[in-house]
Amino acid sequence: xxxLKTAISIPENIFLQxxxxxxxxxxxxxxxxxxxxAEFLEKHREGSVKAKLNEIYAHENSQxxxxxxxxxxxxxxxxxx
Numbered sequence: 001x002x003x004l005k006t007a008i009s010i011p012e013n014i015f016l017q018x019x020x021x022x023x024x025x026x027x028x029x030x031x032x033x034x035x036x037x038a039e040f041l042e043k044h045r046e047g048s049v050k051a052k053l054n055e056i057y058a059h060e061n062s063q064x065x066x067x068x069x070x071x072x073x074x075x076x077x078x079x080x081x
Contacts, residue, residue: 003030018032018033018036
């Protein structure tokens, strides 16, 4: 995968904290920013999936079948904890 250069504007206090953190972790600034953006994107991608699942299951019955629930509970009672 090819690396692309970009210019961004961020508040000075965030820049200084990022610079300090990169040094502490032994990373260069580019690696720190790329990692932070990747984590941000992953977090929001998961939120998107959750929103879609919530939309799909908003119209579905999510109750556990009582017979299945009873069978599960009977199985748990026999276990030694």
